[in-house]
Amino acid sequence: MIKAVRGTRDLLPPETALWNFVEAAVRDVFRAYNFHEVRTPIFESTELFSRSVGEETDIVSKEMYTWEDRSRAESERGQSLTLRPENTAGVVRAYIEHKLWDRGLNKLYYIGPQFRRERPQKGRYRQFYQIGAEVIGPPSAGSESPARDAEVLELLATLLDRLGIKNWNLELNSVGCPNDRAVYNEALRKALEPVVGQMDADCQRRAVTNPLRVFDCKVPADQPIIDKLPRISEYLDEPCRQHFQQVQEILNAVGVRFSLSDRLVRGLDYYTRTAFEFTHGALGAQNAILGGGRYDGLSESLGGPPAPGIGFAIGEDRLVLALKESAEAVQRKPDVYIAPLGAGMDREAARLAREMRRHDVVVELGDESFRLKKSLETASKIGARFALIVGENEVKSASFALKNLETGEQVSVPRAELAQKIQSSH
RNA sequence: GUGGGAGUAGCUCAACUGGCAGAGCACCGGACUGUGGCUCCGGACGUUGCGGGUUCGAUUCCCGUCUCCCACCCCA
Structure with a gap:
């Protein structure tokens, strides 16, 4: 018997009714916030992801579905293509390609499959679905404003509440602006030098490849060491600190609860300043139901104009999983x-x-x-x-x-x- | 990619130290010719994930492999 390949699955009724319910609610909420849908290709040039997500990240270095396209002529070389492992890169690529800055601020959302070759687990699949959004535009359109960060976070809180997801938790951090990020990285490296030898082998590896990720290290024995490391929050320059401060103030003003988590770092290279994660208890180890953050330099690194942006991706599979706990069946019965x-x-x-x-x-x-x-x-x-x-x-x-x-x-x-x-x- | 657990009917699960593969639910038919749910009776259902090995004999023991689950890694 031919079966669905590892890490992929068929979504069948009645579960598909739940997916449709989620997507309908999501579209409804996006409409209220004046977001509009984009649909980018399911595969892109490999280079797009290595340049945006980061060559050294696990996603790019070992989790992508990459192949060489067939060449039509002797003179033509097969182009390296990749199934998208995430959708922000594609959206930013489209933003640049179609000169979307001509419209000022763009508020875009997408719903669709993404692909990563990871070991499957509950809530983690090789073809998985993300609902995501990006607010992107030239600085003159206000794309850099903390008001955008807060608006996106408030939208998410609204969405989860609307779906009936209970007990979500918003964790918030700032991973710094590019310039203080460099200073901080240096300080972190220095602080790690004398202690890194005592750490777990895996954490050591992180200390070398991507020091920031040391904070994600979960080995209990290493926690006292990690606790003593300098925090990015101490290295934020004044504008960056104020930006983060204002995001928090607006959230407080609109009554969205959050907790500061200065150990929250994001895996993708393009993130700057605001980083966040919504978690949910019922999901086991895959407790992150969505994540996102600001990516102010991404457009430039892909050859576009300055276009600060902030976005997020919801794991739709995980969202549906969390919903099964608290939502009744929504499938319409025949009349x-x-x-x-x-x-x-x-x-x-x-x-x-x-x-x-x-x-x-x-x-x-x-x-x-x-x-x-x-x-x-x-x-x-x-x-x-x-x-x-x-x-x-x-x-x-x-x-x-x-x-x-x-x-x-x-x-x-x-x-x-x-x-x-x-x-x-x- | 690493470590561990599990794969038996459509689903949930039994089958002792190796001895004829079973139950509940679901499904189909009948009791009941134009009136459902309840009840009773009957029926169909399996390459025991797949491939090899040991054995007179393997769902059971061994090896390989695939898939799922749990954790790690990482992330949505």
Whole structure:
């Protein structure tokens, strides 16, 4: 048997109803904040990701699905392509390619699959879905303002509340502006030098490749060492510190709760200043339900104009997982099951079904070869609210037996009133 | 990529130290010819993840492999 490949899966009913519910709510919230949808390609030139996400990150160095495209001519070299491991790079690429700065501030969102070749776990798949958004534009359009950071965070709080996600926690940090980041990195490296030898091998490796990530180290024995390391918050220059301060003030003003977490660092190279994560308890080790931050230099590093931005990505798989705990089923049940009864009644049933569906009634259609008992059985099994019996008597009198399957009450309804009768009983 | 656990009917799970693969739920049919849910009776259902080995005999023991789960790594 051919099976879905490792780390991929089929989303089936009724779960797909939950996904649709989530996406509908998300689109609704984005609309209120004046965000608009973009759809970028599912694969891009490999270079886009190595330049934006960072050559040294795990994502780029070992988790990408990369292949060489077929060349059409001798002279043409196959281009290296990659399934997108995240979507910010693609959106920024599109921003530059289509000169979207001409519109001032852009508030864009996307919903779609991403791909990373990691070992699968609950809430972590090789094809996974992200709902994300980016606020990006020239500084003159206000894209750098702390008001944008706060607005994005407040949007997220609204969204999670709206979805009925309980017990989320917002962790907030500033990873600094480019210039103080460099100074800080140096200080951190210096502080690590004398102690790094005592640390866990894995943490040592981080100390060398990406010192900032030492803070993510979870080995208990190393915690006292990590606690003594200098913090980025002590190295923020004045504008950067103020920026972070104002983000917090606005959040307080609008009543969004958060906790400062000066050990929160983000894995992708392009992040600057505000970094954040929303976590949820019910997800095991994959407790981050979404993450994001500011990426002020990303546009330039991809050859574009200055275009500070802030964005986030929600793990849709994880969101749905968290929702299963606290949301009831949202799948719409059929309004009526039509039970044709006897030879020739399929035709009549089809006509009635067509009429009612035009009136937005959800109809499931039976089969004239079924005995009435079986039809009613099926009707209640699939959760239909009504059963409509279409037999000779009904056709003759142009009035149909409509049975309420919850109460058992049955009435005869003239053809013209059927749809209305069913709709009005919600 | 590393370490550990688990794969048996559509689902949840049994099957003692190796001895005829089972139950509940779900599904299908009947009791009941145009009236569901309850009840009763019957039915179908399996390459025991896959491949090899040991054995008279393997769901059971051994090796390999695949997938899922847990943790790490990393991240959404």
